[in-house]
Amino acid sequence: MEPNTGVTFDDVAGVDEAKQDFQEIVDFLRTPGKFAAVGARIPKGVLLVGPPGTGKTLLARAIAGEAGVPFFSLSGSEFIEMFVGVGASRVRDLFNKAKENSPCLVFIDEIDAVGRQRGAGIGGGNDEREQTLNQLLTEMDGFTGNSGVIVIAATNRPEILDQALLRPGRFDRQVTVGLPDVRGREEILRVHSNNKKLETDVSLSVIAMRTPGFSGADLANLMNEAAILAGRRGKDKITSKEIDDSIDRIVAGMEGTKMTDGKNKILVAYHEVGHAVCATLTPGHDPVQKVTLIPRGQSRGLTWFIPGEDPSLVSKQQLFARIVGGLGGRAAEEIIFGEPEITTGAAGDLQQITQIARQMVTMFGMSEVGPWALIDPAVQSSDVVLRMLARNSMSEKLAEDIDTSVRRIIDNTFEIAKMHVRNNREAIDKLVEVLLEKETLTGDEFRAILSEFTIVPLDKIKKTGVREMIEA
Structure with missing residues (x-):
């Protein structure tokens, strides 16, 4: 009844706010008198919301290890069966057993399997699921109530849950367990x-x-x-x-076979150095971490960057710089080998920079179109059915303005990328020569060579000997 899960709050890191909420519930179960003295009542339910892999189930295992009270753990899918009435019966049995052992904790993992919006008519809902959900709603806060039973539930799809389930009195708290900083x-x-x-x-x-x-x-x-x-x-x-x-x-992806073909290897080297040089010389871009010619996955070569700050808030200058850096490879191919020799190697880059430019216009309001969101939330929803049903209310004129703005952003950044390549041809040739020999350049090695030919912005340099040398 008091499971030894082998997990305590010491084993849970990176979600301090969620841990604090759960620590409070553990205190409530251990010393209820302290809270009752000021008129506080125990929360009936806590809903954990967040992307997959952020530690929602781990938190539940930790609270089971810490609380020292009976703990019932099950999945939302265990309620749903093909037989009529089985789901509602299981909910009744669960809460009857929980009331006999109160105070106790009930953990329902993946509650979206049973708590989906009622009457939506989409997404595979059926009467059996609705009866199960109705029974769950009644048990959590119905006519009889359930004192001393705390329900903890986890889901990564809160938008499809029924509103009656989310109201205070059923799930009093929603705890977001996001990606860690x-x-x-x-x-x-x-x-x-x-x-x-x-x-x-x-x-x-x-x-x-x-x-x-x-x-x-x-x-x-x-x-x-x-x-x-x-x-x-x-x-x-x-x-x-x-x-x-x-x-x-x-x-x-996995490391591939190293390239031996001279022409392809040289072209990939110029492409990757083009990315690194354009990114380094554009204000607002993250510093280069390494440049490599070792193939991985679908890529023939890669340029890695270290984010300078936590990337939860990104400025217009940073987005602009990312597009310049992304176009650096194509710019290097075009300037150095000529337009007839440009390759398909930039296909992934072009997809990424087009997506960033379109988001700048339609989501972030960072263009002359104006500071307003131009996409219906249902259209950008991850739910396929919602996207199919969403009506596009955009006029043809507005769609044309958006396309024009996206093209203008990409054209301007491409000109800047080509300018960086033209102005730093000598440095690029030297970097390619070293890269072909070593196959991988660290960020410090890259900046040390580049600083011999041009001034490297100090915000792109970590506190290393290179920075002291350049500052001197």
Whole structure:
């Protein structure tokens, strides 16, 4: 009844706000008198919302380990059966058993399986599911009520849940468990590296900076991949090389066969150096982390960047700089080899920069079209059915204005990228020469060579010997 899950709040990192909410519930269960003295009543339900892999189920396991009260754990799909009335009967049985053992905790994982919006007529809803949901609504806050039973539920699709389920009195609190920031990622990495042997030069803060957008599950997988690589290479400790290779593998795919063809290799080298030079010389772009000619996934070569700050808020200048950097490869091909020799290598870059430019116009209001959102939320919803049913209310004139603005942004940035390539041809030739020889250039090596030919902005340089040298 009091499960030893082996997980406590010490094992949960990077979600401090959610942890604090749950710590409060644990205190409520342990010392109810302290809260009752000021007229507080115990919350009936807590809904955990967030993307997959952020630690929602882990938090529930931690609260089970910490609370010291009976804990019932099940999945939303366990209520749904093909037989009529089974789901509602299981909900009744669950809450009857929970009331007998109150105070207690009930954890329902993936509650969207049973709590989907009623009467929507889309998404595969049926009467059996609705009866199960009705019974759940009644048990959580109906005529009889349920004192001492706290329901914790988790979902990554809150937009499809029934509104009656989300109201105060049923789920009193909605706790968002989002993707961790830099500090959160560092704490998560520290938790997952406790049982691993790391070389002394491995910096968890640098790994955290290199992994924006990674969830807790991604970071756990990263450290495990690094440990597997270290074992495969016969090492007794994980070094920075294993961690770098693991990040590259997770983000870009497996390492491919190295290129031997002279012409293709030279072209890819100019393409990647074009990205790195245009990004470095454009204000607002993140600093280069490394440039490599080693193929990964579909890419023949890659240029990596380290985000300078947490990328949750991005300025217009930063978005503009990303488009310039993204077009640097195509600009280098066109200027150095001529327009007839441009290749299909820029296909992925063009998709990315077109998406950024369109978002600047239609979502962020960063163009002459005006500061207003031009896309219906249903159109950009992840739900396929909602997208099919959404009516596009945009006029032909507005659609034309949007296309014109997107094209203007991309044309302007392409001219800037070509200007950077023309003005720094000597530096690009030197960088390509070194890159062809070494196949991989670190960010510091790249900036040291580039600074011999032009002034590198100081915000693109980390606190290393290169920065002191350039400042001097």
